[in-house]
Amino acid sequence: MKISLRHKLFHWFDERVGWGEIAKKHLHGYLLPENINAWYSMGSILLALFGLQVLTGVLLMIYYRPTTEDAFSSIRSIMTEVPYGWLIRSIHAAGANVMIFILFLHMLSTLFMGSYKKPRELNWVTGCVLFAFTLGLALSGYLLPWSQLSYWATTVATNTVTTIPRWGDTLLLWVRGSAQVSQATLGRFFALHVAVLPLLVILFILLHLFFVRSTGISTPPTLATQPRKIIPFYPDYLLEDLKMIYLALALVAFLVFFYPGFVFPEDSLIPADPFSTPEHIKPEWYFLANYQLLRLIPNKILGILVQVVAGLFIVLLPFIDRSPERHPLRRPAFTLLSILALLGYIGLIYAGLKE
């Protein structure tokens, strides 16, 4: 009896919504290529982690107070008084780190497997935009606890806009809302972090997924013939995706429970003091290479310019590298250069950590 009721309800809605068709198209009938592998689950992990960030973020907003007087004490109360507040906040902070790490892996696999090539240029470009937005979320979220680390990292980060000739100083004022990082900055960054950027990220995730569905998921360029599309996304491949999501969650849990010092360094424990700069102020690991490059290149404008050009090069890669060959070993020059660039990037991070 019950089953038939469920059936009836399903059909009542199906006649109106047509979800049987949607499910067929996107779940059971959405077939993935036979040689797909774990690298193609990175997007799913990112989606899950983004969901986790939204969930924990909304929870944090309940007790967080975005004013210079209250921000740090509200964070302190979340960490010490609110039941499981420490857990929610630690997941949010560790989740951000893991998300950016997976984002790197996602982009690297796309890069080496040549998945950005025709007809998937738009997937790549929207992905790059998502990467930029995610870094923006990380940067804006960094200020919110109003700790010494928040305050001075934001001071240094916002200062980089002054390298822009002529308008730099004016732009700095507009970014900060005042000459120094202040309540005006906190308000701006709060709005960016909890409303503007998440909405933009959701919009671009939808675009990104739309492009993935319309071009079809890319396949590893390992088979001689065109791979057959035989694995249904639901329920089969979802299991593989879930496996990878669980592994990513295990990484988050590891940071939360056993490595809290990585997410909350010493200076993040002290409330912001605009009149005393801490000794060793350093950006997070994902900004460390950029920071180190700025220090290595003595000319400030040149340093920024190099990064802007490199960024543009990466975004426009599918339009620059237009050969159809995708296998990494059959385009050794590109692969070699990419590996060198990656090593250089890691080297810069390492140098930044060492100092």
Next chain:
Amino acid sequence: MKETRRHFLAWLVRITGLATLAGFLYPFILYLKPLSSSISAQTVEIPLEEVPPGEAKIVSYRGNPTIVVHAKEGMVALSAVCTHLGCLVRWEKARGELFCPCHAGRFDLTGKVLGGPPPRPLPKVPVKVVGSSIILG
């Protein structure tokens, strides 16, 4: 044999899925737990001169607005939350009544409803005067 293995794994996966959900929900729900427990079981002390004879004052007692009236009969304390729709009553000195401005509910100093829509009397709060201070609770 194959089938049982598959069935077992299917159930295992379902159970871990549910456990994961529960594992997330448990802290998330506790996170939203009301923070009232810390203010309960406390007495409130008000200096006597803050409520002169014939006057009244609304104070917070165990998180609830409470009206303290210095009446002819002595010190009276009642919940100030009207039992109708939760507005706060005020002391009408001239009539010697408590009056709710939202829907004109009227109460006497024992909390009894004198008129208007309130369905129940106002709950009493224990009060005593010790020296030069009023103590609730």
Next chain:
Amino acid sequence: MRKISWLAIFCFSLFVLFTPGWAAEAQEEEVCVTCHEMFKGDMPNLYHPVELWRQSSHKVQGVTCTGCHGGNPKDEAESMSTPDFIGKPSASTIPFMCGKCHTDIREEYLSGVHSFTSGSRRPTCITCHNSHNIQPPILENIIEHQCVSCHKAEEITYFQSFILSVNQDAEKGNEELKMLHHHWVDISIYQKILNAWKNSTRVKLIHLSELDKVKSETEKISASLKEIHQKYEIILRNEALKKKTGKFTIAFLLLSAVALHFYYREVEKSRKR
């Protein structure tokens, strides 16, 4: 008289020759030290203070002869004739001599029982801190030597161990505070109390030298230390639980991944069939 003024000129030229970095000491040493050094051979009593002062913590802090004795170090002829000059202070003037700078300690001392003691038994600043070779005394070793003439040995050790134990508790409290700080507890109030103890309260209490007063004062800090310790224990317990939960959570997530892995393979097999 002429001979002395020639000496003054010599001393002055020495002073001019000195580099600015040495100016402070040179200025002070100019008259007092150079003259007193001349007594090295035949009147060691007058030379000895210079040598003692050079080992003192006053020397390290830049406090020179005139800081305590007064006088005018620039004018050799008048050096010991100014109204504020005191060559050899009496027992009753010593607290005021030291108290020129150490004002609050002077007050504590003067209101304590030691200052009411009469005659030669009266302990003054120099009883514990030495004269000229001024040192911050260490509680562990000064008390027994200096106090036994008046106090019973067990009284002394009681006082000593009492202050020392509060001291040790304060040290432990400091360590516990560091841990609390790393767990987001607001420690600023406790830190103020402990710093005050370390920097002034403890010193004041020792100069007060009355066990009852000391006890009532130390009760305050002991209460804070107790609070700190309670919070510390709670966090310690929570941390242990957190680590256990962490291990369990990670194990669960990894095992779930393994279960999903095997289930997917089963599903894959049945699909191929």
